[in-house]
Each structure stands twice: as structure tokens, then as C-alpha cells.
Amino acid sequence: MAPDRNTTQESPMKLRQLEAFRAVVRNGTTAAAAHELGVSQPNVSNLVRHMEDQIGFELFSRRSGRLVPTAEAERIYQDIEPVFSMLKGVEQRIKDLRDSSAGSLRIVATPSMASSIVGHSLKRFLDKWPRIKVTLDIRRMENLIEQIQTRQSEIGVALSFEEHPSIHTEAIHEGTFVAVLAKTHPLASEPVITPRLLQGHRVISLERGTPLGSKIARAFKASQEHYDWSLETRYGYTACSMAGMGIGVALVDEYIARATEFAHLKCRPFKPAVPVVAYMVYSRETPLSRIAQNYSRIVRDVIAERAVAFGASS
Numbered sequence: 001m002a003p004d005r006n007t008t009q010e011s012p013m014k015l016r017q018l019e020a021f022r023a024v025v026r027n028g029t030t031a032a033a034a035h036e037l038g039v040s041q042p043n044v045s046n047l048v049r050h051m052e053d054q055i056g057f058e059l060f061s062r063r064s065g066r067l068v069p070t071a072e073a074e075r076i077y078q079d080i081e082p083v084f085s086m087l088k089g090v091e092q093r094i095k096d097l098r099d100s101s102a103g104s105l106r107i108v109a110t111p112s113m114a115s116s117i118v119g120h121s122l123k124r125f126l127d128k129w130p131r132i133k134v135t136l137d138i139r140r141m142e143n144l145i146e147q148i149q150t151r152q153s154e155i156g157v158a159l160s161f162e163e164h165p166s167i168h169t170e171a172i173h174e175g176t177f178v179a180v181l182a183k184t185h186p187l188a189s190e191p192v193i194t195p196r197l198l199q200g201h202r203v204i205s206l207e208r209g210t211p212l213g214s215k216i217a218r219a220f221k222a223s224q225e226h227y228d229w230s231l232e233t234r235y236g237y238t239a240c241s242m243a244g245m246g247i248g249v250a251l252v253d254e255y256i257a258r259a260t261e262f263a264h265l266k267c268r269p270f271k272p273a274v275p276v277v278a279y280m281v282y283s284r285e286t287p288l289s290r291i292a293q294n295y296s297r298i299v300r301d302v303i304a305e306r307a308v309a310f311g312a313s314s
Contacts, residue, residue, distance in 0.1 A: 013051065013054065016047060017047045017048070018051075019037065019047075019084075020033065020037065020044045020047035020048055020051075021047070021048055021051055021073070021077075021080075022077065022080060022081070023036050023037050023044065024044065024069075025069050025073065025074075025077045028066040028067055028068075029065075029067060030044045030045050048060070057070075058070060059072070059073040060073060103131075103132055103133070103289070103291050104132065104133040104134070104291075105133070105134050105154065105155070105289075105291050105292060105295055106134075106135045106137070106153045106154050106155075107122075107134065107135065107137070107154070107155055107156070107295070108136075108137045108138075108139055108144050108152075108153035108155075108156045108157075109136065109138060109139075109156060109157040110138070110140065110144060110157070110158045110159055111235045111237055111256075112159055112235070112236045112237065112252075112253055112255055112256040113157040113159060113255060113278065114138045114157075115259045115261070116255040116256055116258060116259045117157060117255055117299065117302060117303050117306070118136065118157050119260075121298045121299045121302040121303075122134060122136070124298050124301075124302060125298050128298075129291075129294070132291060135153075137152070137153055140234075144156050144158055144281070145164055148167055149166055149167070149283070151283070151286065154282060154283075154286075154288065154292050155280065155281070155282045155295065155296060156281040156282065157278070157279070157280055157299060158278075158279050158281060159212065159255070159276055159277070159278055159279070160211045160215075160277060161279040161281055162211075166283065166284055166285065167283060168281065168284045169279050170280045170281070171277050171278070172278050172279065172280050172299065172300055173277070173303045173304070174275055174276070174278075175253060175254040175255060175275070175276050175277075175278065176253075176270070176273050176275055176276065177215065177216065177219075177253055177254070177270045177273075177274035177276060178251075178252065178257045178268060178270050179193035179249050179251055179267070179268045179270045180239070180249070180250040180252055180257050180262060180267055180268075181193075181243050181248075181250070181265065181268070182243060182245075182265060183265070184246065185201075185246070185249065185266070186201070187249060188266045191268065191269075192270075193268045193269070193270050193271070194270070194271050195219065195220045195223040195225035195227075196223065199225060199226065199228070201248060201249055202230035202231065202247060202249070203228065203229040203230055203231075203248055203249055203251065204229070204230065204231045204233070204239045204242050204243055204249065204250040204251070205229040205231070205232045205233075205239070205251055206233065206234065206239065206251070206252065207233060208232060212253065212276065215274045215275075215276070216251050216274065219270070219272050219274050223272060230247075230248055231247060231248060236250075236252035236253055236256035237256055237259070239251070239252050240252060240259070240261075240262045240265065241261075243265060244262065244264070244265055251270060251274075253276045254267075254276075255276075278303060280299060280300075
């Protein structure tokens with residue numbers, strides 16, 4: 001393949017020429033290179049010949065029916081091989097992004113949702129897309145808003161979220177408060193727990209002044225019963241843990257009550273009903289990535305399925 005040095009040109013090298021050159025180096029013949037590339041043998045020969053014309057020197061010599069790269073060709077091959085490896089990586093990344101099979105997802109959730117709905121949805125999500133890397137941050141409501149605003153997290157899952165101008169909110173389920181207690185508790189056999197039944201028993205409540213804690217206080221007031229709590233805590237997870245130790249009856253949202261860790265405890269409806277809404281939240285200014293959209297669909301599915309299970313077991 002001796003080039004005609006009188007036709008040497010300074011035009012830019014084409015990627016297709018380098019691809020053909022690389023394939024010939026790897027395979028030793030234009031026929032095998034053509035098979036690898038899925039093109040005709042003359043096409044490969046022409047591409048390599050044009051490349052030699054451009055650079056002005058021979059790239060291959062023939063030995064026993066094979067094309068052997070020259071020393072110069074070997075050096076070119078060493079230089080372009082990392083480029084093709086990088087291109088292959090880019091092609092795979094594009095495929096992964098198209099299929100949402102690789103990448104990362106940053107989630108922020110309030111403690112109650114992280115220990116229940118988010119955990120169950122992540123199990124299903126990662127089973128389906130095992131190459132996704134997930135970061136889960138657990139924050140109080142005010143910090144959750146900041147995480148979304150500053151793009152530190154792409155999607156959030158929270159309870160009783162208040163409207164915010166920069167954040168889109170989507171109500172995904174309306175649940176209620178329940179009473180969680182040890183199986184040995186005197187009220188464990190009661191089908192429904194009310195403020196009146198709780199008189200004389202230790203109540204584990206959510207912290208006063210918080211949105212959820214205020215809901216409990218209003219339920220007692222509506223029932224005209226004295227709100228005589230014994231222990232208050234900010235997090236429902238802690239309240240359920242305390243109930244499991246026999247300290248008292250925990251009044252918490254149904255989501256945390258159904259967390260796997262508390263399957264050994266009794267969970268009873270609390271009346272009057274105290275509604276609590278689960279929200280999915282994300283920035284109004286930045287569209288969700290395909291990965292986040294896939295996760296959001298799984299969250300909706302999981303919460304709908306578990307809502308049916310909650311109703312059946314209540």
C-alpha cells in the first residue's frame with residue numbers, strides 16, 4: 001500500500017479512516033477488518049490508502065499474505081487506542097442514559113419516609129437498575145427544602161409538606177395516624193385506640209410545635225380529653241422503638257408504623273382520624289432526570305400497594 005506522495009494532502013484525518021486503520025492493525029487483513037467493521041473489503045482498503053496519501057508514508061507491509069504495521073503505524077495505533085476506548089465508554093454511557101441503567105440519583109427524605117416508603121421503593125428500584133448509585137440523605141423538613149433548592153438532592157419524599165414557591169409538590173398518598181404498642185400492653189386487644197382509652201396510660205407523642213405533633217394535640221382537644229403525654233420525641237421511628245420497649249403507646253403516622261423493624265408490634269387505628277399526607281417534592285426550575293422519573297414511578301407504585309396492605313391489616 002505505497003502512497004502516492006504527490007497526492008499528499010493536509011486535510012483533517014477522518015475518524016472512519018482511523019477506525020479502518022485500527023481494525024487492520026488488530027486483524028492483519030483487510031478482509032478480517034471489514035468483517036469486524038461490518039463494511040466491504042474495498043471500503044477498508046480505500047480508507048487506509050487515503051490515510052496513507054494524507055500522511056505521506058506507508059503504514060503496512062505485506063508478509064505471507066498479511067498486512068504488518070510499520071513502526072510508524074505501531075506508534076499511531078498506540079496513540080489512537082485510548083481514544084477508541086474513550087469513545088466506547090461514551091457510547092456505553094449514552095446507552096445507559098437512554099436505558100436509565102447507569103448513573104446516579106440523590107434522594108432526600110424525612111426520617112419517617114426514609115424508614116418506610118423510601119426504603120421499600122429503593123429495594124425495588126435497585127433490583128431493576130442495579131448499576132444506579134443512590135445517595136439517600138435523611139433530613140428534617142426545613143433542611144429537606146434547602147437540599148432541593150440547592151440541587152444537593154434531586155427528589156424528596158416527605159410528610160405534611162407545606163407549599164413552597166420554588167418547589168413542586170405532588171401528594172402521593174393520604175394516610176392517617178395510628179397507635180403502636182407492644183403485644184403485652186393492656187390496650188393491645190382493643191380494635192381502635194381513642195384519646196379516652198389512653199387516659200391513665202403512658203402516651204409517646206411527637207414533639208409539640210411540629211406539624212405532626214400539633215395534629216395529635218388537636219385530636220385530643222376535639223375529643224375533649226386531656227392530652228397527658230409521658231414522652232415526646234421528634235421522630236416517629238424513635239417513638240415506635242420506645243413503644244417496643246414497653247414504655248407506652250406511640251401515636252405516629254402509619255408509614256413509619258409499618259416499617260419492617262416494627263412488625264413485632266401491634267398497630268391499631270387511632271380515632272378521631274388524624275390525616276397525614278405523603279408528598280414527593282422536586283425543584284420547579286429543573287426537570288427530573290430519566291432516572292429520577294423512574295424512581296418516582298416506583299415510589300407511587302409501592303405506596304399504592306402498601307396502602308392496600310395497610311387497609312387490609314387494620
